[in-house]
């Protein structure tokens with residue numbers, strides 16, 4: 001025979017994600033989040049992030065990502081992707 005009791009557990013949910021560059025909310029009008037999350041880790045020989053493989057996580061809004069990607073060597077607007085392609 002099993003005897004049960006009811007427990008209530010707390011759960012954390014994300015209510016907003018703020019851009020680590022400009023502070024703007026990444027929340028879209030439908031409650032979704034627009035932007036990117038990326039991780040950076042260096043190493044003992046890294047000239048930019050010399051550490052013990054600490055992984056740092058950042059959230060950046062789509063507006064900052066757009067400005068950032070304009071500085072890339074490749075124009076991301078000309079890159080064709082197969083995302084959503086049903087061919």
Ligand SMILES: [Zn+2]
Nearest residue numbers: 019022061064
């Ligand atoms: Zn931003």
